[in-house]
Amino acid sequence: MARIRKEPNRYWSKEDKLKIINEVLLNCKSTEQVAKEYDISGGMLRNWIIKYNQYGEDSLVNQKKPGNPLMKYSAKKNLTDIEKLQYENMKLRIENERLKKGYLVKGDGLVVVFKK
Numbered sequence: 001m002a003r004i005r006k007e008p009n010r011y012w013s014k015e016d017k018l019k020i021i022n023e024v025l026l027n028c029k030s031t032e033q034v035a036k037e038y039d040i041s042g043g044m045l046r047n048w049i050i051k052y053n054q055y056g057e058d059s060l061v062n063q064k065k066p067g068n069p070l071m072k073y074s075a076k077k078n079l080t081d082i083e084k085l086q087y088e089n090m091k092l093r094i095e096n097e098r099l100k101k102g103y104l105v106k107g108d109g110l111v112v113v114f115k116k
Contacts (some may be wrong), residue, residue, distance in 0.1 A: 012040075017048050017060045024049060070094075 012020075023034050024045070031049070035042040051059040073079060073087035 011062070014057070014060045014062075018052075018057065020045065021049055021052050021060075 020034060020038055020040075023029050023037075024031055031045050032042050035045045048060065070087070070090055073083060073090070076083070079087065
């Protein structure tokens with residue numbers, strides 16, 4: 001049975017994950033029991049244990065998610081010539097991908113219409 005959560009996703013640090021994993025591995029508790037104790041899904045706990053067994057402690061560190069690559073250029077006021085070229089190049093690549101997918105881009109790209 002799936003758990004229904006109304007609050008946003010929680011962040012688990014490497015230390016928290018290690019503490020929870022050690023309760024299963026060292027204290028010989030079941031994954032279901034520990035998962036209920038910490039209010040996490042059993043599948044997520046099992047994935048943490050598998051990663052820990054295969055790759056060690058370093059695998060428990062949260063990976064950075066890629067953000068919007070255009071933001072590093074659009075947030076700056078004074079761009080160097082190279083940064084201006086990289087920004088323009090990236091905008092053109094995005095426009096090219098949109099056109100491949102069938103989007104019709106008008107003006108600066110803020111208005112997007114789907115071609116039929």
